[in-house]
Amino acid sequence: MSNPGPAERRRFGRDNARPGRQLPVALQVGDAPWVSATTRNVGIGGAFLLTDGVLAEAPAVGSELAVQLILPGRTHRLGATVRWRGDGGIGVQFLAVDIDVLLDLSEYFDAADTGSR
DSSP states (O other): OOOOOHHHHHHHSGGGOEETOOOEEEEEETTSOOEEEEEEEEOSSEEEEEOBTTBSSOOOTTOEEEEEEEETTEEEEEEEEEEEEETTEEEEEEESOOHHHHHHHHHHHHHHHHTOO
């Protein structure tokens, strides 16, 4: 995969998180059952998942897990790596996100930001 140009990195970068945006998700750590959770912040590059009361113990930094982002009428399953822990949950970075998923998430967030979803 080629490196994206500066304009593309700005548009699809992790720094475009939507503070305060809650989105239902499901997550799976290893072979454990899927559990329901919520995001506190979410963007195209990653999310903060509220996991207190959902998981017995937060996964260690560097752990990989599966995340399902649940949008109206569709669900996207993504691989993720835990980048930090704290304040009621875990910060994850999404891994190898398909371009169609990136575009769908970008359109969803843009529509939500303008109130037209």
